[in-house]
Amino acid sequence: MKRAAILAFAACTGEVDQQVGLFEPIRVPDGEFIEDEIPDGGASEVTSIEAASGILVTGQQQRLLAGRTSEDAHAIAIRFAGLGSGWWVRPVQDLDPVFPGERDFQLRYDVGTGVPAARHTLELAAVDGEGRRGPTFELDVCVQDDAVPDNLNACDPTIKPPAVVVVLAWDRDVDLDLVVETPDGGRIAHKTPSGGAEDPEDPGVGRLVRDSNSGCVLDGRNSEAVVWQDEPAEGTYLVYADLFDACGEPGALLSVAVHRRVDNGDGTWDLAETARTTGAVTDLQASGGAGPPLYVTSVELP
Amino acid sequence: MLIALLLPLALAGPPGVTIEIEDEDAPAPASRPTPRPVTPPASPPVTPAPPTGEVRPADRSPPVPEAISDPGAPVVAPTPSAPVSSPAPEPTPVVPGSDPTVATAAAAPDDVRRELAALRARVAGLEAERAAEEQQESGRGPAIRVGGPRPDLPPISVGFGPSMGVQSWGVRISGYIQTQYQHSQLSQDQIQQGGVTLNRDRFTIRRGRVRVSGDWKHFAFDFELDGSTTRGPFIGIRQASVSVLYRNPDAARPPYLMVTAGLTETPFGHEMRVGQRDMLFMERSLGSLAFFPGPVDVGLRVRGGLGAFRYDLAVLNGTPLDDRAGARASVDATRAPDYAGRVGFEVRPKKVAVGGGVSLLYGTGFHRGQDATKGRVEWSDLNENGVLDSGELVAVPGMAATPSLNFRRWAVGADLQLAIRSKAGWSQLLLEATMASNLDRDLVVADPVTTGADLRELQAYAAFLQELYRWAVIGARYDFYDPNSDLLDRRRGQFVPANAAIHTISPLVGAVLPAGVVPGFRGRLVVQYDAIVDALGRDARGVPANLRNDQITVRLQGEF
Numbered sequence: 001m002k003r004a005a006i007l008a009f010a011a012c013t014g015e016v017d018q019q020v021g022l023f024e025p026i027r028v029p030d031g032e033f034i035e036d037e038i039p040d041g042g043a044s045e046v047t048s049i050e051a052a053s054g055i056l057v058t059g060q061q062q063r064l065l066a067g068r069t070s071e072d073a074h075a076i077a078i079r080f081a082g083l084g085s086g087w088w089v090r091p092v093q094d095l096d097p098v099f100p101g102e103r104d105f106q107l108r109y110d111v112g113t114g115v116p117a118a119r120h121t122l123e124l125a126a127v128d129g130e131g132r133r134g135p136t137f138e139l140d141v142c143v144q145d146d147a148v149p150d151n152l153n154a155c156d157p158t159i160k161p162p163a164v165v166v167v168l169a170w171d172r173d174v175d176l177d178l179v180v181e182t183p184d185g186g187r188i189a190h191k192t193p194s195g196g197a198e199d200p201e202d203p204g205v206g207r208l209v210r211d212s213n214s215g216c217v218l219d220g221r222n223s224e225a226v227v228w229q230d231e232p233a234e235g236t237y238l239v240y241a242d243l244f245d246a247c248g249e250p251g252a253l254l255s256v257a258v259h260r261r262v263d264n265g266d267g268t269w270d271l272a273e274t275a276r277t278t279g280a281v282t283d284l285q286a287s288g289g290a291g292p293p294l295y296v297t298s299v300e301l302p
Numbered sequence: 303m304l305i306a307l308l309l310p311l312a313l314a315g316p317p318g319v320t321i322e323i324e325d326e327d328a329p330a331p332a333s334r335p336t337p338r339p340v341t342p343p344a345s346p347p348v349t350p351a352p353p354t355g356e357v358r359p360a361d362r363s364p365p366v367p368e369a370i371s372d373p374g375a376p377v378v379a380p381t382p383s384a385p386v387s388s389p390a391p392e393p394t395p396v397v398p399g400s401d402p403t404v405a406t407a408a409a410a411p412d413d414v415r416r417e418l419a420a421l422r423a424r425v426a427g428l429e430a431e432r433a434a435e436e437q438q439e440s441g442r443g444p445a446i447r448v449g450g451p452r453p454d455l456p457p458i459s460v461g462f463g464p465s466m467g468v469q470s471w472g473v474r475i476s477g478y479i480q481t482q483y484q485h486s487q488l489s490q491d492q493i494q495q496g497g498v499t500l501n502r503d504r505f506t507i508r509r510g511r512v513r514v515s516g517d518w519k520h521f522a523f524d525f526e527l528d529g530s531t532t533r534g535p536f537i538g539i540r541q542a543s544v545s546v547l548y549r550n551p552d553a554a555r556p557p558y559l560m561v562t563a564g565l566t567e568t569p570f571g572h573e574m575r576v577g578q579r580d581m582l583f584m585e586r587s588l589g590s591l592a593f594f595p596g597p598v599d600v601g602l603r604v605r606g607g608l609g610a611f612r613y614d615l616a617v618l619n620g621t622p623l624d625d626r627a628g629a630r631a632s633v634d635a636t637r638a639p640d641y642a643g644r645v646g647f648e649v650r651p652k653k654v655a656v657g658g659g660v661s662l663l664y665g666t667g668f669h670r671g672q673d674a675t676k677g678r679v680e681w682s683d684l685n686e687n688g689v690l691d692s693g694e695l696v697a698v699p700g701m702a703a704t705p706s707l708n709f710r711r712w713a714v715g716a717d718l719q720l721a722i723r724s725k726a727g728w729s730q731l732l733l734e735a736t737m738a739s740n741l742d743r744d745l746v747v748a749d750p751v752t753t754g755a756d757l758r759e760l761q762a763y764a765a766f767l768q769e770l771y772r773w774a775v776i777g778a779r780y781d782f783y784d785p786n787s788d789l790l791d792r793r794r795g796q797f798v799p800a801n802a803a804i805h806t807i808s809p810l811v812g813a814v815l816p817a818g819v820v821p822g823f824r825g826r827l828v829v830q831y832d833a834i835v836d837a838l839g840r841d842a843r844g845v846p847a848n849l850r851n852d853q854i855t856v857r858l859q860g861e862f
Binding site: 015016017018020022032034038052053055057060063064074075077087089090091092093094095103127128129130131133146 | 487488490492494500684685686687688792793794795796838839840841842843844845847848849850851
C-alpha cells in the first residue's frame with residue numbers, strides 16, 4: 001500500500017530529466033531534450049519550414065530553422081531520423097499575422113560532432129497541448145566533416161573526392177602543426193601552406209587547409225589536413241607533428257590518418273582511410289617552431 | 303562539637319592551602335584554584351573545645367562549610383593581615399602530636415568561648431580575603447558558574463557562540479570535520495560550457511573547521527579556519543572577531559551586552575545564527591542559502607539578552623562570505639552598509655523552551671557596470687555555408703563603459719522555536735518565514751536594474767527534530783522558496799503567470815555518539831534525503847515541469 005502510494009506520488013510529480021544532450025547529433029541550446037519518444041497521434045502539424053542551406057558541418061553552431069505550425073501547436077520538436085535518443089522541443093510563438101491560423105516558430109540548433117558525414121533527414125513535428133506530436137515533417141540535409149575534406153562526396157558519391165588527404169588530429173587543446181615534407185624537398189606547413197610550390201593552384205600540389213589552435217586561440221577542431229585534389233608527385237612523403245605551443249597542457253595524443261580516393265567503377269567514388277599512425281607529444285617538445293618536429297610516419301604516393 | 307574537634311587539626315595543618323566553597327545558589331569561582339603556599343608568621347593560640355556533649359548557646363555556631371568538616375581538606379593558614387573582630391590572642395606555639403583534651407580540661411569556659419569566637423571571626427576574615435585575592439589575581443568573576451557540567455542549554459539557545467555557557471576563562475581549541483557522500487539525480491559525466499563539472503556524486507570534505515576562541519570576563523575572541531574540498535581543495539577564514547562583554551551572572555544565560563567586531567554571523571532569523579557544527583540538517587534551507595550565500599559577514603554586531611528578551615543587531619558590509627569552498631571572491635562594492643537585526647524572546651519554563659523573534663534587513667545591492675570595449679570585426683555566416691562570403695563581415699564598434707548602479711533590498715522575517723525535553727531527549731519544532739525584495743544573491747540573483755522591476759522573494763520552512771535517548775536523531779524539514787513571486791512565462795506568444803517556487807522535503811535520520819562516551823570527542827552519522835519539487839524543467843509541450851533533481855547525502859561528523 002505504501003509502495004503504491006509512493007509510486008503514485010512519483011508519477012504525479014511528472015518529473016523530467018535535465019539533459020545536456022552533448023551526445024546527441026543535434027542540440028537546441030535553448031530547448032529541452034526529451035529522451036523518450038513523444039507519443040504521436042496529435043493533430044498539430046508543421047506547415048512550413050525555412051532554412052538557409054541544406055548543407056551542415058559537424059560541430060556547426062547556431063543553425064537557424066524557422067517555420068510555421070498549425071494554431072493548436074504548443075511546441076516544435078526536432079531530431080535526426082535514425083540518430084540520437086530523443087527529441088528536442090521548443091515552444092512555438094505568436095500567431096502569424098500574415099498566415100491566419102498558423103503560429104511561428106524559430107529555433108537554433110547545433111550539429112553534433114559525432115554525426116557521420118552523409119545524407120540525413122531532419123524530422124520536425126508539432127506538439128499539441130496534450131504532449132502528442134503530429135505528423136512528421138522531413139527535411140533532407142547533407143552533413144559534411146570538415147576534418148576530412150571530401151568535396152561533399154559523402155553526400156553525393158558521384159562527386160570526386162580529393163586524391164589524397166593526410167589528417168593530423170589530437171586530443172588536447174594544444175597548438176600542434178602538421179608538417180609534410182614532399183619528395184622534392186618542399187615543406188608543407190602553416191608558414192608554407194603549399195610547400196613553396198610555384199603554382200599553388202595546381203591540383204597536384206598539396207595544401208594545408210587549416211592552422212588549428214593557432215597561437216593557442218582555440219577553434220575546437222584540434223585537427224589539420226593536407227589535401228591533394230589530384231594525384232601528387234610520386235615519392236615518399238614524410239609526415240611530422242610540430243608542437244608549437246602546449247598552451248598549458250602537459251601534452252597530447254595524436255594520430256595521423258591517410259585517406260585515398262577510391263574509384264568504384266560505377267561513376268561513384270569513395271574516400272577511404274588507408275593508414276593510421278598514433279603518437280604522443282609532451283609539453284617539453286614545444287619549441288615555437290624553432291625545434292625539429294616529431295617524425296610520425298611516411299607515405300608512399302601515389 | 304565537630305568544629306571543636308577539627309579546628310586544631312585545621313589550624314595545625316600544612317600551610318599553603320585554601321578553602322573551596324561550592325554553593326549552588328551563590329556564584330562560585332571559575333575553577334578550583336591551585337593551592338598556593340602561604341607561610342604563617344606565627345600560629346594563633348589553639349584551645350580545643352570541651353570534650354563534653356553539652357551544647358551551650360554560644361556553641362550554636364553557623365553551619366560549617368563542608369570543606370572544613372572534611373578532616374583531609376585543606377586548612378586556612380592565618381596571616382597577620384586577617385581582619386579580626388576581637389583582640390588577637392597571644393600567640394601560642396602548637397605542639398604537633400599533643401593531646402588537645404589535656405588543654406581543654408585546663409581551660410576555663412569563658413576563655414574557650416572567647417577564643418572560639420575570635421577564631422571564627424578570623425576564619426571568616428581569611429575566607430573573605432582569600433576570595434578577594436583570587437578574584438583579583440585570576441580575573442575570574444564571581445558571575446560565572448563553574449565546577450560542573452556545561453549548563454544544560456536548550457538547543458534553541460543560539461546566537462552567542464562559544465561565549466555562552468563558558469566553563470572557564472582562557473583560550474580553547476576546538477573543531478570538527480564533516481565528510482560526506484552525496485548522490486544527485488542531476489549528476490552527469492559531462493562538463494558545462496566554461497568547464498563546470500556536472501557530476502555531483504562524490505565524496506567531499508564539506509567542512510573541516512579548527513577554531514581558536516578565548517573568553518575572559520569582559521573580552522572574547524573567535525578565529526576559525528575552514529578546509530574543505532567542496533569545490534576543490536580550499537582553506538579559508540570563517541570566523542574572526544573580537545568581543546567586549548558585560549556578562550550575565552548566570553553563564554547559562556546570554557550576556558547583557560556583547561559587542562563584536564569582525565567576521566561574524568549575520569543576525570537574521572534563527573537558522574542563520576545556528577552554528578554549522580550544531581546544525582543537523584546538511585545545509586540551511588534553500589531560501590536562506592539564496593539570501594545569504596554564507597552565514598558570516600564583516601561588520602559590527604551588538605547582541606545580548608535581558609530576562610526573556612533577546613536582541614541582536616549588526617551593521618555589516620552586506621556581502622556575505624560564501625562558506626562553500628572555492629566560491630567566487632566577494633568584496634563589497636557599495637559604500638552603504640547593510641543593517642540587520644533580530645529582536646526576540648526565549649523562555650524556558652521547566653522542560654519546555656520557547657523562543658522566537660522578528661528580523662529585519664535593509665541594505666544596498668549593486669548592479670555592476672560594464673567595462674569599455676574595443677571595436678572588432680565579427681563574421682556572421684548568413685548563408686550558413688561555413689565559408690566567408692561577401693557581406694558576412696560585420697563591424698562591431700566599441701562601447702563606452704556603462705555605470706554601476708545601486709538598488710535597495712530588504713527583508714522581514716519571523717521565527718519561532720519550540721523545544722520540549724522528555725526522557726527520549728529534546729524535541730524541536732522550528733518555524734521561520736522571510737519576505738524579501740531583491741535579496742537573492744545566489745540562486746536567482748536579483749537585479750532590478752536589469753529586470754526593470756523589484757523582485758519579491760518568499761521563503762519559509764518548518765522543521766522537526768527528535769533526539770532518541772542520546773544515541774540517535776530523526777527529523778524532517780519542509781522548505782519553500784519562491785525566488786520571484788511576480789514571474790511571467792511566455793507561452794505561445796502570451797505572457798502568463800508562472801510559478802518559480804521550489805519545495806524541498808528533507809527527512810533525516812542519524813546515529814549520535816554523545817559527549818562523554820569518548821572523552822573529548824563526539825560525533826554523528828546523518829543521512830538526509832532531499833525531495834525537490836520545482837518548475838525548473840520543461841515537458842514535451844515546453845511547459846515548466848518538475849525537474850528530477852533529488853539528492854541524498856550521508857555525512858559523518860567528528861568533533862573535538
